[in-house]
Amino acid sequence: MTFDLTPEQDQLRDAVRALGRRYGHNYFVEKAKAGEHTTELWAEAGRLGYLGVNIPTEYGGGGGGITDLAIVCEELAAAGCPLLLLVVSPAIAATVLARHGTEEQRKRHLPGLADGSQKIVFAITEPEAGSNFHRLGTVARRDGDGWLVSGRKCYISGVDEADHVLVVARTEDAVSGKLKPALFLVPTDAPGLTRSKLDMEIVSPENQFLLYLDDVRLPADALVGESLDAGLPALFAGLNPERITVAAMGAGTGRYAIERASEYTATRKVWGSRTIGSHQGVSHPLAHAAVQVELARLMIQKAATLYDAGRDLEAGVAGNMAKYAAGEAAALAVDTAVQVLGGAGMTTEYGVATLLGAVRAGRIAPVSREMILNFVAQHVLGQDKSY
Numbered sequence: 001m002t003f004d005l006t007p008e009q010d011q012l013r014d015a016v017r018a019l020g021r022r023y024g025h026n027y028f029v030e031k032a033k034a035g036e037h038t039t040e041l042w043a044e045a046g047r048l049g050y051l052g053v054n055i056p057t058e059y060g061g062g063g064g065g066i067t068d069l070a071i072v073c074e075e076l077a078a079a080g081c082p083l084l085l086l087v088v089s090p091a092i093a094a095t096v097l098a099r100h101g102t103e104e105q106r107k108r109h110l111p112g113l114a115d116g117s118q119k120i121v122f123a124i125t126e127p128e129a130g131s132n133f134h135r136l137g138t139v140a141r142r143d144g145d146g147w148l149v150s151g152r153k154c155y156i157s158g159v160d161e162a163d164h165v166l167v168v169a170r171t172e173d174a175v176s177g178k179l180k181p182a183l184f185l186v187p188t189d190a191p192g193l194t195r196s197k198l199d200m201e202i203v204s205p206e207n208q209f210l211l212y213l214d215d216v217r218l219p220a221d222a223l224v225g226e227s228l229d230a231g232l233p234a235l236f237a238g239l240n241p242e243r244i245t246v247a248a249m250g251a252g253t254g255r256y257a258i259e260r261a262s263e264y265t266a267t268r269k270v271w272g273s274r275t276i277g278s279h280q281g282v283s284h285p286l287a288h289a290a291v292q293v294e295l296a297r298l299m300i301q302k303a304a305t306l307y308d309a310g311r312d313l314e315a316g317v318a319g320n321m322a323k324y325a326a327g328e329a330a331a332l333a334v335d336t337a338v339q340v341l342g343g344a345g346m347t348t349e350y351g352v353a354t355l356l357g358a359v360r361a362g363r364i365a366p367v368s369r370e371m372i373l374n375f376v377a378q379h380v381l382g383q384d385k386s387y
């Protein structure tokens with residue numbers, strides 16, 4: 001592992017940073033408050049090739065890896081635009097299809113994911129199953145050549161912006177046995193698929209939904225992969241990219257908050273000529289948060305490097321640790337930024353309290369800090385499972 005990015009990755013970082021800054025946090029918040037989406041930013045990022053950096057070149061992408069996509073996620077977040085759908089569409093859906101989709105599915109979807117004209121969101125969470133994916137109750141039954149899918153999903157991000165939902169279901173013959181998941185590409189306008197928007201306490205232009213699948217009829221080729229055996233590897237293929245890119249988004253958000261706060265504390269004076277940043281009660285918490293964010297970035301780099309080298313198992317451990325570290329660091333950084341800005345920290349104008357909900361959610365989703373600690377306890381420390 002090297003600490004240096006390639007010259008191309010350096011250029012990507014600079015270019016994405018410039019794009020993000022052109023839009024900025026005010027744009028993100030205004031869109032959220034107006035109930036609109038960041039359509040212009042998404043379209044421009046797609047046109048410039050940033051949404052497809054990890055997609056193979058033969059399908060219109062940049063042919064890079066998760067390291068590249070993590071750079072895009074981090075830099076947009078560091079500019080105040082943490083786009084959750086980057087984690088869902090290019091990181092999860094594109095990786096799953098590129099690795100386990102049929103050739104026909106790759107041709108049909110990857111070029112659109114690469115240029116941003118298509119979005120595919122991801123639905124695994126269910127009200128009853130929660131963190132326990134072995135309890136998934138969404139069932140796919142054979143129907144002639146095709147499938148009938150029924151079940152409920154919750155907290156599904158971006159359904160209103162997407163063309164398809166990648167739905168994780170179990171097949172009928174696996175209802176009572178061990179989870180044998182199958183992934184289905186469900187058009188968002190499929191008859192039988194309905195949604196209701198959840199009211200979330202997060203300032204974000206991206207929304208979460210309850211999804212109801214009521215005998216949604218799908219053709220045979222909606223099943224991801226050549227056969228039902230593709231389901232489990234396809235599901236696992238999405239996990240590492242998800243953890244690494246959501247961690248990168250957290251690290252970028254942490255950087256954004258620390259930068260806003262540092263600018264403020266380096267100029268604000270309330271005790272004569274000294275800046276408030278000269279008081280260690282103000283500067284140390286900020287410096288501490290900066291250390292935590294930088295540590296998380298290091299872990300993200302390790303996880304992405306291992307993943308791009310094809311070392312999936314090691315990337316799994318590092319990716320979980322990176323997600324944990326970045327989730328905690330981002331929450332600390334935003335909370336600290338709010339504190340050192342004083343009253344200004346709670347205003348919309350200074351643009352840090354607007355991130356409190358998002359970073360708090362980052363300790364719960366897409367995998368909670370407790371489930372990561374369970375993973376580390378069992379797989380790294382060899383502890384027994386309590387559940």
Ligand SMILES: Cc1cc2nc3c(=O)[nH]c(=O)nc-3n(C[C@H](O)[C@H](O)[C@H](O)COP(=O)(O)OP(=O)(O)OC[C@H]3O[C@@H](n4cnc5c(N)ncnc54)[C@H](O)[C@@H]3O)c2cc1C
Nearest residue numbers: 122123124125130131155156157361365366368370371387
């Ligand atoms: C903003 C946001 C966006 C989301 N987007 C999506 C999406 O696009 N697609 C999707 O499928 N899902 C999405 N989710 C859902 C998210 O992945 C889940 O909320 C998360 O996995 C936790 O599941 P749960 O909410 O059912 O919590 P529960 O499973 O009910 O857990 C509640 C609490 O108990 C803890 N807990 C549970 N079991 C254990 C245990 N064995 N040991 C220790 N602690 C435990 C959990 O850590 C958590 O703190 C999103 C959630 C949010 C908040």
